[in-house]
Amino acid sequence: MNDPTRHFPDTYREARANFIKAADRAGLDITTRVHPGAKGPRGRPLFLDVARAGERDAPYALVLISGTHGVEGYFGSAVQTGLLREGLVEHVPAGTRVLLIHAFNPFGFAWNRRVNEDNADLNRNFVQHTKPPRNAAYDTLAPFIAPKDMAPEVLKTANGHLRTYAATHGAFALQTAISAGQYHHPDGLYFGGHKESWSAAMLRDIAIEHLRGVKKMIAIDYHTGLGETGDAEMICEDLPGSPAYARQKKIWGRYVHSNEGGESLSAPLTGTLDQEFARLFRDCELTFAALEVGTAPMRDVFSALRKDNWLHLQKTPDRTVFDAIKREIRAAFYPDTADWKRKVWRHAIETLEPALAAIA
Numbered sequence: 001m002n003d004p005t006r007h008f009p010d011t012y013r014e015a016r017a018n019f020i021k022a023a024d025r026a027g028l029d030i031t032t033r034v035h036p037g038a039k040g041p042r043g044r045p046l047f048l049d050v051a052r053a054g055e056r057d058a059p060y061a062l063v064l065i066s067g068t069h070g071v072e073g074y075f076g077s078a079v080q081t082g083l084l085r086e087g088l089v090e091h092v093p094a095g096t097r098v099l100l101i102h103a104f105n106p107f108g109f110a111w112n113r114r115v116n117e118d119n120a121d122l123n124r125n126f127v128q129h130t131k132p133p134r135n136a137a138y139d140t141l142a143p144f145i146a147p148k149d150m151a152p153e154v155l156k157t158a159n160g161h162l163r164t165y166a167a168t169h170g171a172f173a174l175q176t177a178i179s180a181g182q183y184h185h186p187d188g189l190y191f192g193g194h195k196e197s198w199s200a201a202m203l204r205d206i207a208i209e210h211l212r213g214v215k216k217m218i219a220i221d222y223h224t225g226l227g228e229t230g231d232a233e234m235i236c237e238d239l240p241g242s243p244a245y246a247r248q249k250k251i252w253g254r255y256v257h258s259n260e261g262g263e264s265l266s267a268p269l270t271g272t273l274d275q276e277f278a279r280l281f282r283d284c285e286l287t288f289a290a291l292e293v294g295t296a297p298m299r300d301v302f303s304a305l306r307k308d309n310w311l312h313l314q315k316t317p318d319r320t321v322f323d324a325i326k327r328e329i330r331a332a333f334y335p336d337t338a339d340w341k342r343k344v345w346r347h348a349i350e351t352l353e354p355a356l357a358a359i360a
Contacts, residue, residue: 058214069224137165219277
């Protein structure tokens with residue numbers, strides 16, 4: 001039996017090399033888009049790669065996406081590469097095209113950041129930027145969510161304000177205020193951006209080039225960082241009782257949890273990839289879900305995000321501090337242990353197999 005831990009990369013560059021090699025060995029067409037501005041460590045270029053299996057004009061499509069949240073890409077990349085290595089191409093149903101979008105946010109993946117080169121969260125970026133949504137609760141809490149100083153006394157005061165908000169409005173209301181998405185604090189957390197991201201523009205290109213004419217689509221976006229370590233849920237944004245929710249339940253059963261219906265660990269979100277797929281493929285029967293796997297306690301994940309955001313604002317960060325924070329945020333979204341890797345791989349297979357069976 002193959003050990004799935006071998007599919008998990010150590011860096012973005014290793015992840016990309018593994019993916020390209022696996023796709024090439026499987027005989028797949030690969031389309032590469034080079035980021036025109038952002039660079040990785042040592043000034044190296046960054047890439048968004050797409051591999052396609054199956055018939056180019058097939059009416060059905062299965063889309064698998066990694067790295068929407070950069071540092072979360074270790075998991076999604078491992079799934080994509082592992083599936084290719086273990087014979088995904090041989091199991092593509094007739095009439096189906098399978099599209100693997102690798103490192104949707106290559107900057108965040110390369111630099112171990114959840115966000116892109118503009119400090120924007122790509123899973124909050126799909127909004128009308130001339131008139132973005134307002135997150136009044138975040139506005140109120142902004143200096144306490146993302147302090148400009150990481151001194152212990154500053155954090156203690158900030159955390160006190162957050163606890164007071166949670167005591168008054170509830171813990172989930174605080175989570176929603178922080179994570180739903182905000183568009184007026186570019187130096188803060190969960191910032192959706194002031195403009196369409198490069199990755200968002202590339203998604204439209206990918207839709208035209210690879211997904212034109214699709215009549216039925218299942219899409220899985222791979223994420224980490226929410227939930228108990230090694231646990232998983234398929235987060236959907238469709239309400240219970242809707243046709244899309246019924247399809248999700250039929251395919252993934254117990255894994256399915258609607259954030260809009262209050263079932264999920266995730267708060268309802270704005271400007272998501274799910275919402276953009278629904279706009280791009282209005283004439284398609286779309287079944288979209290994010291496979292979210294747990295990594296660490298929420299407080300640890302939040303702490304790592306705060307520190308990384310603070311680090312991003314420093315013009316000349318101390319190298320020792322820089323390295324320590326990068327190790328912390330990587331660990332918050334990628335527990336580099338064999339046990340975790342095996343658990344989340346199992347979730348990936350248990351959700352991929354019924355999707356393949358349902359697509360044709």
